[in-house]
Amino acid sequence: MGIASQYQLLYRMGQSYASISLDDTKNFAMLVPSLMIELRKTIAIAIAVSMLLFSIAHQLGQEKKLVSVPRGDVGAIDIDDLRSKWQENVFRILAEYDQNLQAQTTRDALLDLQVPADAQDIHLGLVLAFQAASDTRVNSSVTVENARAAFIKYTTTHP
Structure with a gap:
């Protein structure tokens, strides 16, 4: 069952509880776990993207705090x-x-x-x-x- 047909099933189930057939309830029982998996994937991707953006922003903030000091010509120590x-x-x-x-x-x-x-x-x-x-x-x-x-x-x- 594809994602589009799953959403159509949910739409039909939401329109009228009286018109739900036994076949629709079986499909709905199969639909819930797949929707949960999709939801978990979406949340995991959102968390990963937000952590990536946070780390990039943090690194950019750290670079501004660095002060470049000109290196002296020390040479080798005998x-x-x-x-x-x-x-x-x-x-x-x-x-x-x-x-x-x-x-x-x-x-x-x-x-x-x-x-x-x-x-x-x-x-x-x-x-x-x-x-x-x-x-x-x-x-x-x-x-x-x-x-x-x-x-x-x-x-x-x-x-």
Whole structure:
């Protein structure tokens, strides 16, 4: 039974209940499930289209929020140069700490440095040691000395 004939049947059934035959009620019983399937398909398509339109509108809104920043010409970083600058800066910062004993200032200065990848653990140890010293935790001086010793050992193996 085609869609057009299904709609004709519904039209006839709506006109007069008295004129409905037994054959029409059987057709109507078959018509309801097929109409439900068509209704589900229509609803699913409507939901999919509305979700698609919403996602497109959302993405267009996000693009407007982006600000383009001109890229600087940074170039490649020489790892040996980075390592030597890092070591010089850490030696300078540790010398300043030995003079003024300001753990928090030392920690902040260490956090401002660029660190080579192979020295990140050593650097983190130094930062955490000076954090412990600035919090006046027990054995913080031992922690600072251990971190300093690890740094010295690193500098001897990575000149």
